[in-house]
Amino acid sequence: MEPNIHVIIVGAGIGGLMLATLLEKAGTSYQVLEKSDELKPLGCAVTLSSVGHLFEQLGLRDDLNELSKPFGALHLCKDNMSLVGSFYTRKPGHDVEENYGDYARAVSRPDLVRLLMKQVNPNRVHFSKRVVTTTQDQDQVSVTCNDGTVYSGSILVGADGVYSKVRENMYDELQATNALPWVDSLPLRYGYECAVGVAENLDPERYPVVEERYCEFVACLGKKIPYSWWLIPLTNNRVGWMIVHDIRDRNLTAADKPEWSPVDAIKMCNRTRHFTCPYGGTMGDIIDATPQVSKIMLEDKMVPFGGMGANMAIQSALKLANVIYDIEADSQEDIKRAFDEYFEDRKGDCKGAVNASNYNGAFIHAKGFIANALRHAINWVPNWLVKMGQDKLNSKREQASFLPFVKMRGKFQNTKPTVPSLRRPVHVAKNGPVCL
Ligand SMILES: Cc1cc2nc3c(=O)[nH]c(=O)nc-3n(C[C@H](O)[C@H](O)[C@H](O)COP(=O)(O)OP(=O)(O)OC[C@H]3O[C@@H](n4cnc5c(N)ncnc54)[C@H](O)[C@@H]3O)c2cc1C
Ligand SMILES: *[C@@H]1O[C@H](CO)[C@@H](O)[C@H](O)[C@H]1NC(C)=O
Ligand SMILES: *[C@@H]1O[C@H](CO)[C@@H](O)[C@H](O)[C@H]1NC(C)=O
Numbered sequence: 001m002e003p004n005i006h007v008i009i010v011g012a013g014i015g016g017l018m019l020a021t022l023l024e025k026a027g028t029s030y031q032v033l034e035k036s037d038e039l040k041p042l043g044c045a046v047t048l049s050s051v052g053h054l055f056e057q058l059g060l061r062d063d064l065n066e067l068s069k070p071f072g073a074l075h076l077c078k079d080n081m082s083l084v085g086s087f088y089t090r091k092p093g094h095d096v097e098e099n100y101g102d103y104a105r106a107v108s109r110p111d112l113v114r115l116l117m118k119q120v121n122p123n124r125v126h127f128s129k130r131v132v133t134t135t136q137d138q139d140q141v142s143v144t145c146n147d148g149t150v151y152s153g154s155i156l157v158g159a160d161g162v163y164s165k166v167r168e169n170m171y172d173e174l175q176a177t178n179a180l181p182w183v184d185s186l187p188l189r190y191g192y193e194c195a196v197g198v199a200e201n202l203d204p205e206r207y208p209v210v211e212e213r214y215c216e217f218v219a220c221l222g223k224k225i226p227y228s229w230w231l232i233p234l235t236n237n238r239v240g241w242m243i244v245h246d247i248r249d250r251n252l253t254a255a256d257k258p259e260w261s262p263v264d265a266i267k268m269c270n271r272t273r274h275f276t277c278p279y280g281g282t283m284g285d286i287i288d289a290t291p292q293v294s295k296i297m298l299e300d301k302m303v304p305f306g307g308m309g310a311n312m313a314i315q316s317a318l319k320l321a322n323v324i325y326d327i328e329a330d331s332q333e334d335i336k337r338a339f340d341e342y343f344e345d346r347k348g349d350c351k352g353a354v355n356a357s358n359y360n361g362a363f364i365h366a367k368g369f370i371a372n373a374l375r376h377a378i379n380w381v382p383n384w385l386v387k388m389g390q391d392k393l394n395s396k397r398e399q400a401s402f403l404p405f406v407k408m409r410g411k412f413q414n415t416k417p418t419v420p421s422l423r424r425p426v427h428v429a430k431n432g433p434v435c436l
């Protein structure tokens with residue numbers, strides 16, 4: 001008998017929409033609740049790595065390739081544009097595509113959100129639904145939105161971003177029974193404020209970089225000012241950009257409620273538009289070519305370095321879809337067992353990502369002689385060390401356990417194979433198990 005599972009997903013961001021896409025394929029019932037009144041084209045760019053096989057399984061490999069550019073390099077430079085160092089993905093003898101089948105892909109966040117939105121049933125996505133409270137009992141979980149509507153289901157997934165309301169409510173419940181770990185009871189600190197956007201219709205004569213096949217990130221690091229600014233060439237004569245203001249010393253927490261609005265985004269742009277643009281001119285020229293600028297606040301713990309947030313969200317959504325597919329009955333025990341498996345699988349990677357992100361944020365924004373020397377060292381990272389990191393990143397290229405598997409590409413075949421779902425008849429083909 002099919003279990004009667006209904007999943008409530010809070011947030012139509014990248015994680016929420018990827019989970020909805022997978023549940024749609026799995027034939028599992030779901031609803032998505034999003035606080036915005038429509039899908040807003042906000043954000044700059046994310047780089048997707050190690051998820052190429054999943055997109056292939058979903059039939060989206062060609063779409064993603066068309067919307068994105070392969071990630072070719074990261075250049076660090078000073079605010080006078082002198083080059084500090086570069087990191088390349090296409091080194092002879094160590095080529096990321098050759099080894100792992102795909103380069104990371106740089107895609108605009110709005111494009112990715114739109115692509116995922118096309119995969120889900122629009123009747124199941126509800127806009128203008130800001131979730132405010134959550135409750136649960138033996139049989140179900142319910143959420144209440146700011147307009148008073150209530151949605152109930154068997155599983156609640158908080159895909160509502162860094163300042164998750166679902167997580168906040170869960171923490172309050174845990175706190176009430178003293179079950180909340182001490183570190184989690186500390187208020188989240190805002191570490192960085194960023195203005196982000198995608199400049200469009202750039203003239204290739206003036207910005208030849210938009211015609212390059214490979215996307216080469218440029219990160220400019222302020223010497224005396226606590227800023228870094230990033231440029232990410234995208235498809236269709238566009239450049240994603242982000243200006244990051246390091247405000248870790250201000251000790252701002254969510255309790256300070258620093259509200260931000262489109263006006264704040266413009267104010268931040270006004271303050272920074274004189275920054276030199278590595279392609280010539282100033283950042284003001286890039287800002288002026290951007291139809292919609294948004295301002296986002298980042299936790300000191302989670303800097304979106306290399307689109308880590310998006311990759312983590314996609315990988316978590318995938319694992320979650322796999323364990324939900326295997327739930328046998330709509331009972332608390334079965335659901336708990338699924339979440340235990342999810343937790344065991346994800347905790348190591350997630351801790352590692354927070355660590356790395358924290359470290360990278362500090363690495364980029366640290367001042368002084370030693371920090372400069374370390375950044376220069378980016379040129380001298382030996383191949384074997386890069387390979388070690390990349391091998392680790394690719395050691396678990398999970399696939400959807402309920403869809404036909406695709407063959408792992410690249411020389412590196414030391415990836416732990418996904419276990420096919422027990423609910424599918426399986427036959428073993430030459431290149432591994434294949435679900436029917
Ligand atoms: C506007 C915006 C721009 C971004 N730009 C970039 C960028 O340029 N580069 C980058 O690397 N990362 C960016 N990020 C972060 C990046 O998208 C995430 O780190 C990553 O994709 C993880 O996604 P997520 O699904 O966990 O959350 P998000 O992609 O942040 O999505 C969360 C969703 O939940 C919704 N939501 C929040 N609270 C509630 C609530 N109470 N009820 C209902 N819905 C709610 C939000 O409106 C949002 O749509 C941006 C995020 C946002 C929201
Ligand atoms: C940029 O500044 C550095 C010192 O921080 C200096 O060594 C270098 O020559 C400068 N480059 C240019 C192009 O002005
Ligand atoms: C921020 O907090 C740290 C310790 O938590 C403290 O040392 C520092 O003085 C605080 N800074 C400000 C500006 O309040």
Ligand SMILES: *[C@@H]1O[C@H](CO)[C@@H](O)[C@H](O)[C@H]1NC(C)=O
Pocket residue numbers: 263266267270
């Ligand atoms: C930004 O600068 C422009 C031009 O100087 C000015 O007209 C505008 O009012 C400023 N906006 C804000 C929000 O400060």
Ligand SMILES: *[C@@H]1O[C@H](CO)[C@@H](O)[C@H](O)[C@H]1NC(C)=O
Pocket residue numbers: 348351352355
């Ligand atoms: C995170 O970083 C700390 C300090 O660098 C290290 O001790 C710890 O093992 C790391 N944790 C993970 C999960 O990588």
